[in-house]
Amino acid sequence: MTGEALPRLAGPALNAGNRNSGYRLCLAIILAITLLQKIALPGTANALSVTTALVPSLVLLCWLCGRLRLDSHAFVLFAIFVLAAAASFVLNAGAEKVSPASLALVCAVQSILIFRPVTQGGCRSGLSLFRDVMALFSVVGIAQFVLQRIVGTKLAFCVDFYFPAGMLLDKYNNIVPIYYGSEILRSNGVFFAEPAFFSQFVGLATICELLTLRRPVRLGIYAAALLCSYSGTGLITLALFGCVWTVARGQFVYVLGALGAIGVVLLFGTALEIDALTSRMGEFTTPNSSGHARFVSAFTLLDRVTFSDLAATLIGKGPGTITTYYERMPFLMFDPTWAKLLFEYGLIGFISYFGFLYVTLKQANRSFLLPLLVTYLFLGGYLTDVTVISLILVLGIYNQDNRSIRFPGLEMPILSVESRRPKPA
Template identity: 30%
Template sequence: MAEKLEFASTQLPPHSHTNYVAVPKADAMGESIRPRPAIRYALVALIVSLVMTDRLGIAVDSLSLGPSLPLTYGLLAVLLMSGWLAIDLPALLVYIGICTVAIASYWLNAFMQNGTPGTMGSMFLLMVIYLPFVFSISAHPNNRGHWLWTMRVLSNTLLVGAAAGIIQFYAQFVIRAPWLFDISVLIPEGIRAQGIYNSTIPVGSFFKANGIFFREPSNFSYMMAFGLVMELAIFKRVKRMFCFGLALILSYSGTGLLALAIGLLLPLRARLLLRIGIAAAVILTANSLTGDPLNLAFTFGRTGEFTAPGSSAYARYVAPMQVVDAFISTKNWSLWVGNGPGLFLRTAAAFEAHDPTWAKLLFEYGLLGFILMLGLVGYKLSAFPAPFQLRAVLFANWLVMGGYLLIPETVCFVYLVLALWPSPPLQSPSRTMAKEKLA
C-alpha cells in the first residue's frame, strides 16, 4: 500500500486576496496552534503590558518609559535565543533611510544658516522605537496558527479591560472616590507614567469611562473599537462584540468611533453597509424610545468640533494642517528633511494644535522622512495576510488619530498585532502536486 504523504499547507484559501485569515483545523476544534512556551510567555507579557500597564512608567530623561518597549526587545531576545528571529531586508533598508534623513534633519537645522537645532533625544527615540520593525518571527507554516493564538490572548486581555470600563462607569454612581477614574494616585511616583492626561472627563452629571487601566477615555475607546473589529473580522463571538461595543459607547470618545467606522466600512461592500445601516437604525430607535440612556446626543453633538477652534477635534485634525502649511518651506531643506527632530510641539503651541503622526513627520523630517516612514509601516502591515480591517484601523490610528509617532505603547501595539509576523512561506509547486496526487 502506498504510503500517504502529508505536507503542511501554507497556501491561502481560495478567494482570499490576502485579506482573510483561514482558521486552521486545530484552531477550529478549540486547540489553537501555539508558539513555543518561551515565545508564548514573552507574547503574553507584552500583551498584558500594552493593555494593563498604560499608567506605569519610569522617567528616562524627558521620556516616561513604560514596560511595553523593554518587553518588545525582550520578545526579540527570546526569538533570537529560540532560533525564530529573522531580519526583514527590505525593512532594514527603509529603516536605514529613515535614520539617514533623521540625522540630516538634525545636522542641517543645527549647523546651517543658524537654524533652530532639534533635539537629539527625539531623534534617537525614533530610531529605538522603530528598530524592531527590522525583525520578524521566522517564516513558518504554522505562523498563521501562532498569530491566531496571539489574537485570542489579546482579545481575552481586552475583554478584561472592557469589563473594567463597564463596571467603572456604573460604579461611579455608588463610589465617589477619585481613584475610580485615576488610579495613578495609588501608584508610587517612581513607577508612575509622567505627563498631563485627561483621565477624568465629565459628561453632564457623570464621567466618561476610561477602563481604569488606561490614561484617557480616547485610549480606552480605541482599544475597545479594535477588540470589536477583531471579533467581527476573525472570531465572530457575539457576546464579546456586545461587551466591546458597550464599553466603547460608555467611553464617549470620538477616537474609538472613528476607528470602528474605518474597520466597518473598509473594504466597502454594499451588503455590509446595508447591515450596518439596519443595526444603527435599530440602536438609534431603541435609544430614542427609551430616553437616550446611552447619551448619544452628546456624542453626535461633538461633530461640530471640527469647525470650532480650540476644540479637541479641531486641535487634532485641523490646526496641525495650519502648522505644516506655515513652516514646511521656510528653509531650503525643510521641505525635504524637515525643521528638526522634536520641534513640532514647540511651534504647534501657538496654533493650539496637537501633534498627529503625519504632521509631526512632515514638519520634523520633511517629505523624505514622511514617505520612508509610511513606507516602513505600510509594508510591515501588509506582509501578513490578516483581515484588511485590522490593517486599516492600525494604520489610521497611528497616522492621524493622535500624536503616536514617538509613543512606544502605540508603536509596540502595531508591531505585536501585525508587523511582527512575516508573509507565510510559499509552498513549492512540486510538493503541492505530490500532495494532490497522493492524498
C-alpha cells in the same frame, strides 16, 4: 536506530517550542501595552511609559534567543530612514532646538518592526489574544463607569487617584469629565492612559470580532465600552471599517443591529447624557477643540512653517521640534503621526519612512492592517509610542495571512484565525 529516531522527534519538538514561544511573546506584548500603559518609566520625568523600554527589550531578547529573525529588506529601509532622520538632526542643529533624545527614541521604538517570527506558529494567535484581552478590559471599563456613581470616583479610578505620585504618566488626560463641569468621568478602562486610548483599543477589538467570530454578546460588550469612554476616535475607526465590512460581505443583520442600538441610545440619550458625545461633531470646525486640534490644526502648522521654506519642506525642522511650535499657533495644537513625520523630517524623511513601512508591512495580515494604520497615522501622535506600534507588530506582522476574497468593485481580505466551517475529514 537511535541516531535515526532523534531527528524525527526533534522537528515536532522544535516546532512546538516555537509555537509556545510565539504565543507567549504575543501575550506578553499585549499585556504590557494594556496593563502597564500608563505606568511611567523611571528617569523620564513621567513622559514615557515603562512599555517603551519593556517591549523593545522583549523583542531583542527573543531575537538573541533565536525566536525572531532580522528581516534584511526591512533593515535596509530602516537604515535609510535613520540616515534621513540623522541628516535632519545635523542640518538643523544650529538653527532649531532639536532633540537627540527624540531621534534616539524614534530609532529604538521603530526598530521592533524589523524583526519577524522564525515560524508563525503561536504568533497567529495574536488577533484572538487581543480580542479576548480587550473583552475583559471592556467589562472593566463598563464597571468603572457604572461604579463611580456607587462607590465614588476615587475608588472607580483607583489607579489614577491612589498610585504613588510620580509613578503615572503626566502628559495624558487620564481623568476627563464627560463634559465640562460634569462630575461623571469618561471611562479609561482603569489601566489605559486616557479614554481616547481605551476607545481606540476597543474599536480595533470590535473590528477584529466582526472579522472573526461575530458573537453578539461580545459585540454588545464592546459597544457599551465605547459608549462609556465618550471618545470619538474608536467610533471613527469602527464606523469606517465596520460599515465597509458589513456591507461588502452582505452582513446586513449587523447593520440593523447597529441601527437598533443607536436608536436605543438616542431614546435614552438624556439619561445617558449622550449629547456629551454627539455635541462633539462640530469640533472639527471649532478652533481650540479636541477634534480641531487632532484632525485640522496640523495642516495650518505645515502650511505656515514647513511649506513656506524649501529647506524645511525637504529635511524638516529636526527631531523633537514640533512641540516647540505649539505656542506660536493661535489655537490648540496636536501632532498626529503623519504630521510629526513631515514636520520634523521633511519630505525626504517622510518618503523614506513610508518606504520602510511598506516593506515592513507588505507581508502583514491585510485583513486588519488598514484600521491599524488609520489609528496609527491619524488618530494619535504615535511615532514614538510603542503601544500602537506594538499592535501593528502583533496583529499585522506576526499574524501574516495574505489570502483575500473578492467582491464586486471591492477587495475585502478575510482572516484565518477562526472559521465557522468544519474542517474536511
